[in-house]
Amino acid sequence: MGSTRPQRLLRAVQKNSTRGDPQSVISAIDHFCRHKEWAMNVGDEKGSILDGVVSEVNPSTALELGTYCGYSTVRIARLLPPGSQLITLEFNPAYAAVAKQVIAWAGLQDKVQLVEGPSGDLIPQMKELFGVKSFDLVFIDHWKDRYLADAQLLEECGLLRKGSVLLADNVICPGTPEYLEYVRNSPRYESRYFKSHLEYTQAEDGLEKSVFLG
Ligand SMILES: Cn1cnc(CNC(=O)c2cc(-c3ccc(F)cc3)cc(O)c2O)c1
Numbered sequence: 156m157g158s159t160r161p162q163r164l165l166r167a168v169q170k171n172s173t174r175g176d177p178q179s180v181i182s183a184i185d186h187f188c189r190h191k192e193w194a195m196n197v198g199d200e201k202g203s204i205l206d207g208v209v210s211e212v213n214p215s216t217a218l219e220l221g222t223y224c225g226y227s228t229v230r231i232a233r234l235l236p237p238g239s240q241l242i243t244l245e246f247n248p249a250y251a252a253v254a255k256q257v258i259a260w261a262g263l264q265d266k267v268q269l270v271e272g273p274s275g276d277l278i279p280q281m282k283e284l285f286g287v288k289s290f291d292l293v294f295i296d297h298w299k300d301r302y303l304a305d306a307q308l309l310e311e312c313g314l315l316r317k318g319s320v321l322l323a324d325n326v327i328c329p330g331t332p333e334y335l336e337y338v339r340n341s342p343r344y345e346s347r348y349f350k351s352h353l354e355y356t357q358a359e360d361g362l363e364k365s366v367f368l369g
């Protein structure tokens with residue numbers, strides 16, 4: 156059985172970055188994806204926008220939907236203040252296994268709770284599993300046809316408070332039309348589009364930042 160792309164990405168991290176140095180892990184993944192094999196990480200250009208939003212929100216409790224190889228998990232966790240937690244949900248066990256090792260290599264395992272399973276089942280368990288009251292920031296980057304359902308589920312489970320920020324990747328490419336329509340037209344959100352490019356390409360993509368108004 157040959158290696159998978161996530162496994163080759165992990166090997167590139169272990170070869171080309173310094174253990175315990177998150178920035179070097181981010182750079183190693185970006186180099187691998189730009190020069191060796193494209194992979195669906197949020198990437199460096201959209202990643203800088205993500206960094207800005209994380210720094211602005213300065214979350215005590217953050218949620219990520221869609222871990223993949225842990226690239227955005229590392230980007231977010233490296234900016235979290237001491238004592239804060241990032242919970243990241245991944246459906247695919249093979250991705251979760253790689254992400255766990257990437258997060259550990261970056262030395263961020265104490266700030267991150269990686270949970271395997273379907274987001275639709277796990278979101279209603281966040282309070283009982285992790286004692287979460289509400290999320291200050293949610294980075295949405297999983298299956299594009301789950302964005303709307305999971306945003307509404309977060310509302311219904313009382314996991315959003317006045318001022319909670321949703322940041323959604325890929326709202327143009329591959330696109331999340333029903334989610335965009337919802338957050339841009341709902342009186343419960345103040346939404347703004349950050350124009351960018353699909354990771355490691357010149358195709359248009361962007362992030363949608365939506366503040367929950369309560
Ligand atoms: C299988 N799976 C596990 N997690 C997921 C969720 N992520 C995506 O689907 C995803 C896809 C793309 C993308 C793929 C092909 C293409 F031509 C253009 C864009 C980019 C992204 O940033 C993504 O987050 C999918």
Ligand SMILES: [Mg+2]
Nearest residue numbers: 197296324325
């Ligand atoms: Mg994405």
